[in-house]
Amino acid sequence: MAPTDETAQVTQDTAPPGTTPPAQPPAGAEAGHGARMPRWLPRAMVLALALVACFQLGSWAFHQLTGLLINVLIAFFLALAVEPAVSWMAARGMRRGFATFLVFLSVVIASAGFVALMGSMLAGQIVDMVEDFPDYLDKVISWINQTFHTDLSRVEVQDSLVHSDWLQKYVQNSASGVLDVSAQVLGGLFQLLTILLFSFYFAADGPRLRRALCSVLPPAKQAEVLRAWEIAVDKTGGYLYSRGLMALISGIAHYILLQVLEVPYAPVLAVWVGLVSQFIPTIGTYLAGALPMLIAFTVDPWYSLWVLIFVVVYQQFENYVLQPKLTAKSVDIHPAVAFGSVIAGTALLGAVGALIAIPAVATLQAFLGAYVKRYDVTDDPRVHGHRRQVGAPLLARMRRALRGPNRPEAPAEPGGPSPKPGKRG
Template sequence: MNIPHTVISTTPAQPVMPGVQRFVLCGAALALGILGLHFGKALLIPLALAALLAFALDPAVNWLQRRRLPRGLAVGLVMTFAMTGLLGAAAVATVQVGELGQELPTHRQNIQKKLRELRPALTPSGTTREVTRLMDMVAREVETTTRAFEPPGTAAPKVQQVAVETRSGSARTIDLVMTVGVQLATVALVLILAVIMLLQRAELRDRLLRLLGGDTPRMAAALTESGRRVSRYLTAQLMVNLGYGLPMALGLWCIGVPGAWLWGGLATVLRFVPYLGPALGAVFPLVLAFAVDPGWSMVLWTLGLIATLELVSNNVVEPLAYGGSTGVSPLAVLLSAAFWALLWGPVGLVLATPLTVCLVVMGRHLAPLRFLDVLFSSAPPRQAVSAPSYTPR
């Protein structure tokens, strides 16, 4: 009698696909990284701003070093020059703001007159008024029909009255002083960190390479190219913004808009904030031209000046100045601006392009991050994938 033998399979169970594991791990790491960026922004934003300032001032420091100045002296001279320029611009802005504050109340009647002139144009016409009334009637009928289907015991929710405690003037003053103190402390921290980064650039670079490990020549090439691209981009952006702000100040001065140099300087600074900054820089001179001129010629001239500068800057100056300095595609810049603005607000808009440049360069030199170069680089996909590897000399 043959006894059947039970065959026991010794084939090991099929593991989960490596691609799925890698996808899950990358997703978890990305989620943790975003949470860290969000909750650590109180520390990371000053650090990022200090790094950005160090990148912007490093070419000037290197230029002075090539003139045989010690690095410490070069850093001191560059920081002194930069701080003097900023304080001088702040002093001029303060004086012009004071003059505008004294002059604006005299134009109150002019503003009221223009608003009365605009009121007929803003009032809805007969057709628009009838359509609005019809929509209101339909909305009331829908609300009445909805209430008819409600159960009879349903009552309107009770409104709870909340007592609002008015704060005293001293409490508001303390809050204002605390807010200003925190902002000044943040600015001081950014300046101190920038000075340290400029003084110890080589040491910080070596420490970062040692911390990251891996292929040191590739990491060194990635860091060097990142710093060079970010510095070149910031220098080009400063030149473009000055090339926009100075003609704007001169044009507003010729037109007769009060505080022309204030609005030109403000437009220069606000253009460091992508997308939102140029719009804000154009609003202030237009509003002031509207308030000052009894007619409409100053408003039209100001609008024409701003439109001309925007067209020339966006279509001629910026393509020539930036060119291939960033190596980032326009879509990547837009997505990066949206992402960092959601995380860090307006400061994220300022840091979006430099951070994306660093990511693209890292992806170009490091194989695990090659997808960043493919997604964000301005080069064609085939060229981005087949980017030449770094060969140390």
């Protein structure tokens, strides 16, 4: 019988008699050899860890530099706002750096003068309130005694106030917080200096900055970048100058009112109302009018009411007459969009975002309008909010359908066309 493949395999695996069978390899040797770690896996793990470390480092650096980035953003918009004036002086032969210095010097002098006037006014009002406090207290005590039939004296009230626990705690907390206030003031001054320095460099070296930016872009992209820069300058400068003009008009109007009412510190209050009402959108007018109302109340309570009425009336005049004419070409942004942009800017960057939100959105809107294709709108009444009226033939057909086929038609009016003959059922 010839051996088959299976019997041949068995005879090969079986060792001859009297010999030691060969050692078999371990069962998991081949499996272990196949499960060895790939060469790319350690490199991938190291690369993943490096990417995570870089992300964490970048996130930490971004959070640490958030304040500096906000200052640079403010400085950039401030440089865009003053660039038209700087370019105007540079076009007439003045060096750009010196022109920028003159513009910023004017801004600093005006701001310092305004702060000094406001400080003197507030200091004078505080001194007057402290000097008149005993008279106010006597009037209040006399009113309480007459109304509630009590027997209070000013000396007792003053002693109770001076020796009260809450006053002592307030004085202690105020004394301990003086150092914190000083640190905040120094930090604010350093932040202001940083913004002025960056904005000066942005405005003075504007052409060099544009050349450096365009040098890393292809020619097709350079035109788009320069176009966007030009739009940003026009919108930001136009927003600032239109707001400045409206602040001037508002200040003059309120100054006339305060002078007529003989309210003290009328020039300072007029400047306050003009600036705050224009550069704090939507609610700035009412916030600015609170201080003149308070000062007018110290003269005569009825004067504060007249100031309130004037503020409300002037706000309506500004919204519906003055502002559309002055900002139609400079900003051209819908009031609802402006209000929403202010809210979004406040949520993102706080008070700084509220100030730069409108020029930023106006710049974005103008940039998109320059590249988005627009079409003519069809002459449809629904575009203007009117419903399209149904034609008379359609109404006649509907009436005939409602009457039914067996119902005779209504007789024609005298002088009208006679009905056409038709089949009767």
